[in-house]
Amino acid sequence: MKLGYSNLLGELLQAEKIDYTDCKNFQIVCPNCKEPIFKVNRNQEEEKSLHYLSHYNKDKSYNLECELRVNGLSKIQIETENTLSRNQRLKYFLKVLQKTIAKRHYGVDNIEIAIKNITKLNSNPYLKLFRDFEFNTYLKYNIASDEEDFFSQADLYINEIKNISSEFYSTQFSIDIQKRIAFDIWKTIYTPNGKPNYIFLFHHAYFFLLNRFRLAQNERKLYDWEIFLISRMTKLLECDVKTGEFIIQEISNYNIDPPFLPEKSSSFLKIITELKHEMVGTLLGLPYFEILRESMSKPAFEVPPNVKTF
Ligand SMILES: [Zn+2]
Numbered sequence: 001m002k003l004g005y006s007n008l009l010g011e012l013l014q015a016e017k018i019d020y021t022d023c024k025n026f027q028i029v030c031p032n033c034k035e036p037i038f039k040v041n042r043n044q045e046e047e048k049s050l051h052y053l054s055h056y057n058k059d060k061s062y063n064l065e066c067e068l069r070v071n072g073l074s075k076i077q078i079e080t081e082n083t084l085s086r087n088q089r090l091k092y093f094l095k096v097l098q099k100t101i102a103k104r105h106y107g108v109d110n111i112e113i114a115i116k117n118i119t120k121l122n123s124n125p126y127l128k129l130f131r132d133f134e135f136n137t138y139l140k141y142n143i144a145s146d147e148e149d150f151f152s153q154a155d156l157y158i159n160e161i162k163n164i165s166s167e168f169y170s171t172q173f174s175i176d177i178q179k180r181i182a183f184d185i186w187k188t189i190y191t192p193n194g195k196p197n198y199i200f201l202f203h204h205a206y207f208f209l210l211n212r213f214r215l216a217q218n219e220r221k222l223y224d225w226e227i228f229l230i231s232r233m234t235k236l237l238e239c240d241v242k243t244g245e246f247i248i249q250e251i252s253n254y255n256i257d258p259p260f261l262p263e264k265s266s267s268f269l270k271i272i273t274e275l276k277h278e279m280v281g282t283l284l285g286l287p288y289f290e291i292l293r294e295s296m297s298k299p300a301f302e303v304p305p306n307v308k309t310f
Pocket of ligand 1: 030031032033034035055066067068069
C-alpha cells in the first residue's frame with residue numbers, strides 16, 4: 001500500500017516520505033485494518049526505487065482479511081521483503097507502547113524488569129480466560145472500533161481522575177488529542193498482530209486494579225465484593241491448577257448487585273469491566289508527546305567517528 005496512518009500523529013503518510021524507523025517511531029498502521037505495518041523500498045537506486053508499506057506476516061489462526069493486504073506472496077518474496085525492510089520487526093513496533101507504559105507506571109529505572117514481570121503473566125491460564133473472553137467478545141461485536149463506546153469510557157475515566165486530583169491534561173484541546181491517540185492505539189491492539197500489546201495492557205491493568213483496591217483499603221472500608229475480588233485475584237497470580245479452577249468457579253458464582261452492576265451479575269463480569277476501565281485509563285494517560293519527541297531526537301544513522309560535526 002502507498003499510504004500508512006500514524007497512530008501518534010493522526011495523519012495519513014506517504015510511503016516514499018517516510019524512513020524505515022518511522023513505522024515504529026510514529027506507530028504507523030494500515031489505514032484499513034489498523035494493524036502495524038512496515039516500510040519496504042524495492043530497488044535501492046534513486047530513480048527506480050519503489051516505496052511501499054506492508055503488513056507483517058499473517059497469523060494463520062485468525063480469519064481476518066484486509067483488502068489492502070497483498071495475498072499470495074511466496075516465501076522467497078516475503079524473505080526479500082524482509083531484507084528490503086532493514087530489520088523492522090513487529091516486536092520492535094510493539095515494544096514502543098510496552099516501554100511507555102512501563103516507564104510511566106513503574107519508573108524509568110524499572111522498565112525492563114516491569115516488562116519482564118508483566119510478560120510473565122502470559123502463561124497464566126486463568127488470566128487468559130478473562131482476557132480471551134474480553135478480546136473475543138470485542139471482536140465479535142465490533143466493540144473495539146466503536147468510537148462512541150470508547151469515548152464514553154474515556155470521559156468517565158477523565159471525570160473520575162478530575163474528582164480525585166486535578167492532575168490531568170488541562171485544556172480541552174489536549175484532552176481531545178489524548179483521547180484520539182488512545183482510541184487509535186486501542187483499535188490497533190485489537191488486531192491479530194497487535195494482540196501482544198492488548199495482552200500486555202490487560203496484565204498491567206490487572207496489577208493496577210489490585211493496587212487500586214489495596215490503596216482504597218487505607219482510605220475507606222471496602223465493600224464485601226471488593227474484599228472478595230482482592231483475595232481471589234491475588235491468589236490467581238500464583239496457584240496450582242486445582243486451586244485455580246476452584247477460584248474461577250467461585251468468581252463465576254459470586255454475584256454483585258446494584259448499584260455496582262445490574263442485579264445478580266457475576267463478579268467475573270465485574271473484573272472484566274474494571275480491567276477495561278483501567279486499560280482505557282492507562283492509554284489516556286500516556287505521554288504521547290514524549291514518545292514523539294524522543295523519536296525526533298534520535299539520529300537516523302550514526303555519525304562515523306572520523307567525521308567532524310559542527
Ligand atoms: Zn490492513
